[in-house]
Amino acid sequence: MTDAPLLKVEDLHVSYNTPTGVVEAVRGVSFELGREKLGIVGESGSGKSQTGRAILGLVAPGGQRRARRLEFDGTDLLSADERTMRRIRGDCISMIMQDPKYSLNPVMSIGAQIEEAFLVHRETIRQEARERTLEMLRAVKIREAERVYKAYPHEVSGGMGQRIMIAMMMIPEPDIIIADEPTSALDVTVQLQVLAVLDDMISERGMGLIFISHDLNLVASFCDRILVMYGGQVVEQCLAAELDQARHPYTRGLLNCLPSLDHGQDELPVLKRDPAWLSAVKVSS
Amino acid sequence: MSGLGNIRGWLLAEVPKSKWQARGQRFYIGWLAFRANPVAMAGLIIVAGLVLVALLAPWITASDGLEPDLPNRLQPPSAEHWFGTDQLGRDIYDRIIWGSRITLYIVGLVAIIVVPIGLVIGTIAGYVGGLVDSVLMRLTDIFLAFPRLILAMAFVAVLGPGLENAVLAIALTTWSPFARIARAEALTIRNSEFILAAQVQGVSTVGILTRHVTPLCLSSVIVRLTLDMAGIILTAAGLGFLGLGAQPPTPEWGAMISLGRQYLIDQWWVPTVPGIAILVVSLGFNLLGDGLRDVFDPKSGA
Amino acid sequence: MIEINHLDVVFGHGHKLFHAVRDLALKIERGQSYGLVGESGSGKTTVLRALAGLLAGVARVSGEMQVAGESLQGQNRSREFRRRVQMVFQDPYGSLHPRHTVDTILSEPARVHRLDRIEDRVVQALEEVGLDASFRFRYPHQISGGQRQRVSVARALITDPEIVLLDEPTSALDVSVQAEVLNLLMRLKRDHGLTYVLVSHNLAVVAHMCEALSVMQNGSVVETMNVKQLRDHTPTTPYTRQLLTASLGYDRQAIDAFEEFA
Numbered sequence: 001m002t003d004a005p006l007l008k009v010e011d012l013h014v015s016y017n018t019p020t021g022v023v024e025a026v027r028g029v030s031f032e033l034g035r036e037k038l039g040i041v042g043e044s045g046s047g048k049s050q051t052g053r054a055i056l057g058l059v060a061p062g063g064q065r066r067a068r069r070l071e072f073d074g075t076d077l078l079s080a081d082e083r084t085m086r087r088i089r090g091d092c093i094s095m096i097m098q099d100p101k102y103s104l105n106p107v108m109s110i111g112a113q114i115e116e117a118f119l120v121h122r123e124t125i126r127q128e129a130r131e132r133t134l135e136m137l138r139a140v141k142i143r144e145a146e147r148v149y150k151a152y153p154h155e156v157s158g159g160m161g162q163r164i165m166i167a168m169m170m171i172p173e174p175d176i177i178i179a180d181e182p183t184s185a186l187d188v189t190v191q192l193q194v195l196a197v198l199d200d201m202i203s204e205r206g207m208g209l210i211f212i213s214h215d216l217n218l219v220a221s222f223c224d225r226i227l228v229m230y231g232g233q234v235v236e237q238c239l240a241a242e243l244d245q246a247r248h249p250y251t252r253g254l255l256n257c258l259p260s261l262d263h264g265q266d267e268l269p270v271l272k273r274d275p276a277w278l279s280a281v282k283v284s285s
Numbered sequence: 286m287s288g289l290g291n292i293r294g295w296l297l298a299e300v301p302k303s304k305w306q307a308r309g310q311r312f313y314i315g316w317l318a319f320r321a322n323p324v325a326m327a328g329l330i331i332v333a334g335l336v337l338v339a340l341l342a343p344w345i346t347a348s349d350g351l352e353p354d355l356p357n358r359l360q361p362p363s364a365e366h367w368f369g370t371d372q373l374g375r376d377i378y379d380r381i382i383w384g385s386r387i388t389l390y391i392v393g394l395v396a397i398i399v400v401p402i403g404l405v406i407g408t409i410a411g412y413v414g415g416l417v418d419s420v421l422m423r424l425t426d427i428f429l430a431f432p433r434l435i436l437a438m439a440f441v442a443v444l445g446p447g448l449e450n451a452v453l454a455i456a457l458t459t460w461s462p463f464a465r466i467a468r469a470e471a472l473t474i475r476n477s478e479f480i481l482a483a484q485v486q487g488v489s490t491v492g493i494l495t496r497h498v499t500p501l502c503l504s505s506v507i508v509r510l511t512l513d514m515a516g517i518i519l520t521a522a523g524l525g526f527l528g529l530g531a532q533p534p535t536p537e538w539g540a541m542i543s544l545g546r547q548y549l550i551d552q553w554w555v556p557t558v559p560g561i562a563i564l565v566v567s568l569g570f571n572l573l574g575d576g577l578r579d580v581f582d583p584k585s586g587a
Numbered sequence: 588m589i590e591i592n593h594l595d596v597v598f599g600h601g602h603k604l605f606h607a608v609r610d611l612a613l614k615i616e617r618g619q620s621y622g623l624v625g626e627s628g629s630g631k632t633t634v635l636r637a638l639a640g641l642l643a644g645v646a647r648v649s650g651e652m653q654v655a656g657e658s659l660q661g662q663n664r665s666r667e668f669r670r671r672v673q674m675v676f677q678d679p680y681g682s683l684h685p686r687h688t689v690d691t692i693l694s695e696p697a698r699v700h701r702l703d704r705i706e707d708r709v710v711q712a713l714e715e716v717g718l719d720a721s722f723r724f725r726y727p728h729q730i731s732g733g734q735r736q737r738v739s740v741a742r743a744l745i746t747d748p749e750i751v752l753l754d755e756p757t758s759a760l761d762v763s764v765q766a767e768v769l770n771l772l773m774r775l776k777r778d779h780g781l782t783y784v785l786v787s788h789n790l791a792v793v794a795h796m797c798e799a800l801s802v803m804q805n806g807s808v809v810e811t812m813n814v815k816q817l818r819d820h821t822p823t824t825p826y827t828r829q830l831l832t833a834s835l836g837y838d839r840q841a842i843d844a845f846e847e848f849a
């Protein structure tokens with residue numbers, strides 16, 4: 001983590017012109033990513049996905065991205081042309097999208113889709129591609145790889161869909177993986193096993209990971225560092241291990257909302273939002 | 286002005302207060318997206334122009350374009366006869382204007398016949414699946430397998446020439462792609478959770494088909510229909526050209542080309558003007574279809 | 588209230604044949620909240636769908652199912668059953684029709700069951716799930732995920748059901764909204780004396796909501812326990828023990844010790 005950061009983001013803004021007005025999805029986010037696991041947490045709509053997508057220039061039509069600085073490994077992503085961006089998206093930064101089912105082609109079998117990724121990115125021959133596809137499916141803990149290989153996206157459970165997406169994204173061996181809630185449809189055991197796979201690949205190859213999630217416990221135990229987002233801003237930054245000592249009332253509120261396994265409560269405390277959080281009160285430890 | 290402002294405010298209100306306002310808003314936001322697309326607007330203007338011309342025909346023409354006026358035959362375009370006159374001395378401008386009504390009549394009637402047939406067959410096949418699907422789709426394939434004009438000619442040969450029969454023949458040869466599209470949409474819709482939710486509520490199969498599946502198939506079908514309009518007009522013109530559609534002296538554009546074709550070399554305007562009319566209108570529908578496709582794109586949320 | 592015995596569900600034919608639920612038995616008392624946990628693909632959703640009669644033409648279902656004294660035949664369900672048993676789905680984005688307003692969505696079940704005072708019911712249901720009248724004429728894409736899930740809950744309540752099947756009702760929601768929806772579900776249960784069957788892979792949610800639960804694996808129940816056993820971390824099968832360990836967070840060492848339970 002001592003070497004130069006892979007990704008530098010400074011003052012990132014994303015806004016959308018909609019018929020009903022301008023929506024500011026991301027408002028001045030700055031961070032650096034080294035060869036580490038960075039978690040981004042925050043409630044729904046806080047701009048986590050938009051931040052991840054903006055790095056890759058994936059802003060929906062009608063949207064605008066601005067930043068003081070956006071650099072990947074010395075390449076300026078702000079001025080990069082579409083060809084450079086395509087290369088970066090294909091080979092250097094992979095993104096695991098939030099809705100796996102919508103990202104898979106519904107009329108192509110799962111095996112064929114993964115195989116295609118192998119053929120495109122790794123110059124594999126077809127017979128080999130099949131073997132490696134099955135291997136990849138097993139690596140993300142899909143038990144009946146042969147059956148899933150032949151299945152179509154609607155025939156697998158939501159959790160399997162997410163694992164398949166993860167498998168596909170790891171094929172190009174990128175430098176950075178942006179994982180947008182990659183495991184939220186998985187049951188706990190598989191979730192951890194899949195994260196372990198991701199973790200091992202990252203530490204072996206020295207990749208950087210941006211892990212977007214709203215599962216605070218998971219992020220705290222899995223990542224190295226955490227950004228807490230609210231209303232398009234980063235309201236708090238801390239080391240993952242110190243999340244339980246977080247000071248921002250928003251972060252504290254999120255922590256308190258979690259139901260507990262060990263003792264029952266009649267009513268869960270809910271978050272009471274304070275308009276003042278939107279004007280930059282940043283806490284970092 | 287402030288009245289308009291009020292309507293705009295109503296259409297963009299954060300919180301719709303009635304079903305009608307909600308629907309109006311959806312259309313208005315779709316319209317804003319449509320308006321921002323110049324190509325689509327060009328299509329809309331052409332199609333709106335066609336409708337306007339058809340409506341105003343009695344006021345913007347000097348004759349009904351049916352009466353021969355032999356002394357004036359084959360006059361070149363002039364101030365008096367903007368597009369010249371044809372082999373029977375009828376004013377081509379008047380005939381084109383009146384012909385727009387026939388074109389609209391054809392596309393309108395075909396649409397009214399084809400869309401419901403395609404939707405019913407397609408959604409039932411896609412949603413119910415199994416044997417029903419196989420039977421309905423084989424039937425569709427049979428119609429799809431023949432070239433449209435040939436099949437339409439065969440139908441007209443059986444039914445007898447005439448405008449109504451031509452429309453019927455075109456409709457019979459046009460519905461199958463609509464059924465295919467509706468089926469493809471229904472197939473993806475069938476697996477979605479809101480259909481399961483409707484089943485849990487106890488909504489009958491007919492209710493699910495009409496209230497849940499059909500509205501979602503409708504947008505692709507409408508897009509396809511506008512894109513197909515060009516083909517429909519051309520097929521109608523083709524039948525007219527072959528003497529199987531509208532019968533003389535009806536000013537149907539295809540028939541006009543057919544009867545004027547022998548004058549192409551010396552009196553070029555006789556077949557050329559209706560040809561241009563067909564081209565412009567087909568293009569208009571095509572552009573409109575493209576624009577609608579962008580507006581209906583589910584990602585736009587309209 | 589609900590009794591299931593020897594439930595078998597088989598998807599597909601030939602080489603695509605898949606036995607998703609095997610000889611499953613469940614017994615749920617009236618007024619209980621019953622949890623169904625287990626790994627992805629273990630058949631939890633399939634059990635709910637079989638119960639709700641949503642597998643007609645999709646899978647072959649056999650076994651005995653009894654709900655409130657009514658013995659269920661195949662995948663056909665009576666109109667009365669449809670009124671009494673409702674379901675909330677996992678995906679708040681997929682379970683509402685994209686071209687229907689909240690009003691249309693909520694009035695449909697009332698119309699289907701020929702209930703009176705539809706308008707009042709819609710307004711009241713919205714109020715009950717904590718949405719004000721301004722949401723009534725919005726389209727699903729105009730409201731947030733948590734609000735959509737509230738609409739789904741409201742839709743399930745319109746017909747005054749006795750049983751609500753909840754398929755991971757909060758797994759797509761963030762924690763603050765999850766807390767609100769869970770509080771809402773708890774309150775509705777108290778107020779209406781509902782019986783819940785809750786599918787979740789979040790053990791903390793199940794511990795918070797349910798009095799008893801079954802752990803599923805590969806289409807069968809491997810352990811049935813009450814919430815006290817869950818809170819005290821005293822499961823009896825190794826599979827459940829592993830599930831509990833996993834709920835405690837990411838721990839690289841513990842994960843290596845995970846076993847495959849085939």
Ligand SMILES: Nc1ncnc2c1ncn2[C@@H]1O[C@H](COP(=O)(O)OP(=O)(O)OP(=O)(O)O)[C@@H](O)[C@H]1O
Pocket residue numbers: 016018023024025026042043044045046047048049050051060061063098214732761
């Ligand atoms: N295409 C768009 N047009 C207008 N606004 C948008 C668009 N896409 C996103 N937004 C807005 O940007 C904000 C941030 O969205 P984003 O998807 O980043 O949230 P998120 O933190 O990822 O939430 P979740 O946990 O639900 O995925 C939201 O308020 C959203 O409404």
Ligand SMILES: Nc1ncnc2c1ncn2[C@@H]1O[C@H](COP(=O)(O)OP(=O)(O)OP(=O)(O)O)[C@@H](O)[C@H]1O
Pocket residue numbers: 154155156157158159160185187598599605607625626627628629630631632633634645788
């Ligand atoms: N329509 C279908 N056709 C074929 N197989 C199916 C179908 N639906 C589900 N299955 C299979 O049945 C098994 C059980 O699926 P189910 O959706 O019940 O799992 P689940 O326990 O709800 O998992 P998750 O937690 O991921 O939602 C899975 O292996 C799945 O692949």
Ligand SMILES: [Mg+2]
Pocket residue numbers: 048049050098180
């Ligand atoms: Mg997101």
Ligand SMILES: [Mg+2]
Pocket residue numbers: 157631632633
């Ligand atoms: Mg499920």
